[in-house]
Amino acid sequence: MNGSSGKPHAPPNAIYPGSFDPLTLGHLDVIERAAAVFPRVLVAIVVNPQKREPLFTLDERKSMIIAATKHIQNVEVADFRGLLAGFAKRIGAGVIVKGLRVVSDFENEMSTALMNRSLSGIDTMFVPSDPQYSFVSSSLVKEVFFLGGEIDQYVPEAVLHVMRAKRATLRPTEPSEEKHPS
Numbered sequence: 017m018n019g020s021s022g023k024p025h026a027p028p029n030a031i032y033p034g035s036f037d038p039l040t041l042g043h044l045d046v047i048e049r050a051a052a053v054f055p056r057v058l059v060a061i062v063v064n065p066q067k068r069e070p071l072f073t074l075d076e077r078k079s080m081i082i083a084a085t086k087h088i089q090n091v092e093v094a095d096f097r098g099l100l101a102g103f104a105k106r107i108g109a110g111v112i113v114k115g116l117r118v119v120s121d122f123e124n125e126m127s128t129a130l131m132n133r134s135l136s137g138i139d140t141m142f143v144p145s146d147p148q149y150s151f152v153s154s155s156l157v158k159e160v161f162f163l164g165g166e167i168d169q170y171v172p173e174a175v176l177h178v179m180r181a182k183r184a185t186l187r188p189t190e191p192s193e194e195k196h197p198s
């Protein structure tokens with residue numbers, strides 16, 4: 017990559033934002049692939065997702081990501097409130113990374129990417145989901161888990177431990193087949 021001066025550009029640092037409630041193997045795959053391309057990847061947890069109240073606290077979400085990414089040298093974890101564009105600009109991110117699982121993700125992600133670029137000048141790069149994770153989402157994983165299904169193949173080991181502990185906290189005396197309250 018050469019700039020107009022003829023000098024090579026350093027690749028930008030990336031920010032990978034999300035709710036991560038919880039981190040899935042699909043998220044982890046995107047992080048690993050982004051970390052192979054960009055010198056530094058900051059996984060940025062939104063503190064108060066607009067969608068709904070998270071099941072996991074910020075500290076839980078953060079520690080699950082730190083544990084699951086400890087094998088990747090150039091990954092860091094942070095959290096932010098408010099606008100992603102403002103946070104990405106403040107920390108000097110050069111690119112926003114987003115995963116795309118299915119075609120329907122694209123419609124929303126396209127306008128979000130354009131808005132973020134308009135607000136901050138920072139472009140979004142999309143990483144297509146590995147087909148084995150294209151149906152895996154945090155919300156489905158939670159639903160399956162709290163209805164008693166197996167989720168070992170969809171979340172990192174560290175997440176599974178925390179989820180088991182959370183289930184015990186939520187319903188200490190009831191069978192795992194019960195749906196969680198949210």
Ligand code: PNS
Binds near residue numbers: 036066067101
């Ligand atoms: O994992 P999610 O829930 O799909 O992540 C969504 C997230 C956190 C990337 C998105 O909600 C976000 O960017 N929130 C910050 C608020 C913001 O910047 N809104 C304007 C978007 S153009």
